[in-house]
Amino acid sequence: MNNSSDDGRRRPLPLIALILGIAAVVTGCCYGGLPLGIAAIVVVMLCKRRNITNKPVFQTVGLIGGIVGILLSVGSLVWQIISCAS
Secondary structure, eight states: OOOOSOSSOOOOHHHHHHHHHHHHHHTTTSTTHHHHHHHHHHHHHHHHHTTOOSOHHHHHHHHHHHHHHHHHHHHHHHHHHHHHHO
16 A cells, blocks of 8 residues: 555645745735744645645745745834834
8 A cells, every 4th residue: 555645635735835935925024924924834844744745846935935924024023113213
């Protein structure tokens, strides 16, 4: 019996990670990047934990997009705090 995780079933988690990562980057300048980036990273971690190996590029782009979205959102928040304080 084949114990591979790619047994022909459709696995939407890599696509969801990709969409969340891109959405995190797009909304990074406002506060949407933070929750979307965290969600993208969580979905990528779920893919790794469940050993879903199809579409590894989607998972990588989702992870990088999530990290960039979080950094943009935090950077934007810091910039707004600094600009309001001065």
